[in-house]
Every structure is written in C-alpha cells, then in structure tokens.
Amino acid sequence: MKTVVSGIRPTGKLHLGNYFGAVLSFLEMQENYQSYFFIADIHSLTTHPTPENLHGNVKQVLAEYLAMGLDPDKCTLFVQSDVPQISELYTYMNMNAYLGELERSASFKDKVKNQRNNVNAGLLTYPVLMAVDILIHKADFVPVGKDQEQHLEMTRTYAKRFNNMYGSECFPLPDAYSQTGKLVKVPGLTNQGKMSKSGGEGDAIFFDDEDNLTHKKIMRAVTDSGPEKPNQEKPEAIQNLFDIMKLVSDDSTVKHFDDLYNACEIRYGDFKKQLSADVLKFVTPIRERIREIKSDDKYLASVAHTGAEKARESAEKTLKEVREIIGFRRFY
Numbered sequence: 001m002k003t004v005v006s007g008i009r010p011t012g013k014l015h016l017g018n019y020f021g022a023v024l025s026f027l028e029m030q031e032n033y034q035s036y037f038f039i040a041d042i043h044s045l046t047t048h049p050t051p052e053n054l055h056g057n058v059k060q061v062l063a064e065y066l067a068m069g070l071d072p073d074k075c076t077l078f079v080q081s082d083v084p085q086i087s088e089l090y091t092y093m094n095m096n097a098y099l100g101e102l103e104r105s106a107s108f109k110d111k112v113k114n115q116r117n118n119v120n121a122g123l124l125t126y127p128v129l130m131a132v133d134i135l136i137h138k139a140d141f142v143p144v145g146k147d148q149e150q151h152l153e154m155t156r157t158y159a160k161r162f163n164n165m166y167g168s169e170c171f172p173l174p175d176a177y178s179q180t181g182k183l184v185k186v187p188g189l190t191n192q193g194k195m196s197k198s199g200g201e202g203d204a205i206f207f208d209d210e211d212n213l214t215h216k217k218i219m220r221a222v223t224d225s226g227p228e229k230p231n232q233e234k235p236e237a238i239q240n241l242f243d244i245m246k247l248v249s250d251d252s253t254v255k256h257f258d259d260l261y262n263a264c265e266i267r268y269g270d271f272k273k274q275l276s277a278d279v280l281k282f283v284t285p286i287r288e289r290i291r292e293i294k295s296d297d298k299y300l301a302s303v304a305h306t307g308a309e310k311a312r313e314s315a316e317k318t319l320k321e322v323r324e325i326i327g328f329r330r331f332y
C-alpha cells in the first residue's frame, strides 16, 4: 500500500478553505493509503513561539481533525513533537542541505521580508524539517497546496542527495498528491484571494465560530448594485459567494439564485441569508463535535498516545536504517 504524509501548522482555528482544500482529501486518503497526518507544532515555533497557547492550538487542531472525520483507526494521527525521531533525523539531514538553496526558498525570502526581527535559523531550515516529516515515513505522496510545491521539490533533492551520497535506496522520492488535478481554492468573504485566517477581519468562515458571528460575516460580504443585463458575467465578489454556495448548498439552490441573477432579479439580501443558512447547516454539527471532543481530554489523550506510538514505530524503523547507512556504530 502506498504511503501519504501531510502536516498542518497549529496556528489557529480551521476554516472552510482548510476543509475543502486539505482535510477533505485527507478523508479520502485515509480509506486507501497508509496515512500519516500530523500537527506540525515544531514548525510553528519558527513563527509562533508562545508557550501559553502552543498546547491550546495543538488541541484545537487535533479536535477539529477528529470532528471533521479523521479516524484514528484508519490513519495515524499524531503530534510532531511527540516523535523525537523527527528531530534526530532533522539534525542529520541538515548536513545535506546547502545554505544557497535554503536562502533561495520562496517561503524563507518571504519571512525575511515579513518578520525582519526574527529571522531565525529554524526558518532557514524549515524545508529540511518538512522533508524529514515526509521522508521518515518513506512517503510516496504528499497532499499539499501550490504554495508548498517548492518545499516538496527540496524534499526530493535531499532524498536524492542522501541516496546518492551513501549509494543507498533508503528514501523514495515523494510526489505531490492531487485528486485528479482538481485543486480547490475556496475564496474568502472579503478578499479577492483565497480564504485565509490571515485574510483580515471577516474573511474566513471558521468552524468553531458562533453562529451569529458567521451569519454577520456573510451578511456583511460586499456585493454590488446588482446585474444590469441578463446573463452578464458575475464580478469577482459575487462569483466568490456563488463559489462558496456551490460547496455547501444543494445544486437546486445554486441554480435558483443563478437563474435569478441571470434574469436580473436577484436580491442579495435573500441570497446571503440562504448562503448563511446553508453554511451554518454544514458547519454547526462539526462545531458541536469539535466542542464535545475538546472537552473530552481522555479521548484526546488516547488518540494522541496511540498516534504517537504508531508514528514513532514507523519513524524509528527508518532512523535505524539511516544510522546504519551513515555509519554510526555503538561501542556497547
């Protein structure tokens, strides 16, 4: 069976974009692959070094993953820092990464610009740690968004370099996973770009927000004065709302409002009310489960514990092989 690995940094609550862009494909993959999904808490130290909410953020994402349907009996769900083998392999793999290529990484250049006062070495070697996350389970596929493609390319470079250097075939070269090419981009409510937690106030629809806040965000989404000609193309802000509706509403509902738009009879107030009702119908049961799971510390502990053990076992197997290949030998 092929293996997949994917991680998500615990930097806050999950939104509709995360669900349709990432978690939904995890749900499919756990049925057909040996799957490792993890919360990248070590990675989050490169930008969010706040001990007060580190654990809370990890707990939030773990509860959200479970509430959305990740099944610990079907996949290995774990917290990165629970697997010390990752940090050990990271130390070794750093010797295979060259300064020049790390400095050329787009995400590093971006961080140098945006967090000038905290350009730490962890940021520079972020792609090495990510490569290790993937290689330590000998993944064949990695489901990632476009922004992570360069990191995946670097992962292949390190894997190849390691294999060549030691004349081994230790690491398979992982490919990006995309479900038959249909990469989803969920638009935001206020931004022209993708829905994002950093997209500003009112942009993202979070699963763990209260109903009235979500309703308010949707009702406040900017529209225009309405179509003037039948069948005219929709401006981006309107198209974005339709795109969100397509994800959460029945086809007949979308068609109903599309027909009204094309006939220049749409009333945006009604349209947004319907969108809000359908978003809430989708989000509310998941939010209730998130809250139930978050209050069940025993369940979370058992999931994290089982996941850690399974992940450590797989990681230790690779690490043992790597230590041998590198030439470490114990005297005792």
Ligand code: ADP
Pocket: 008, 009, 017, 018, 019, 020, 021, 022, 144, 145, 146, 184, 185, 186, 187, 188, 194, 195, 196, 197, 198
């Ligand atoms: P954010 O942009 O809110 O910071 P992240 O960068 O943490 O989200 O993304 C976590 C995962 O969710 C990634 O796999 C990313 O590709 C996916 N994702 C985030 N936003 C969207 C979106 N609007 N549409 C599709 N996928 C998304």
Ligand code: TRP
Pocket: 005, 006, 007, 008, 009, 040, 043, 129, 130, 133, 134, 142, 143, 144, 148, 151
């Ligand atoms: N860098 C990824 C992101 O920012 C998160 C991540 C860390 C990851 N390690 C990974 C994703 C391994 C896939 C595989 O979204």
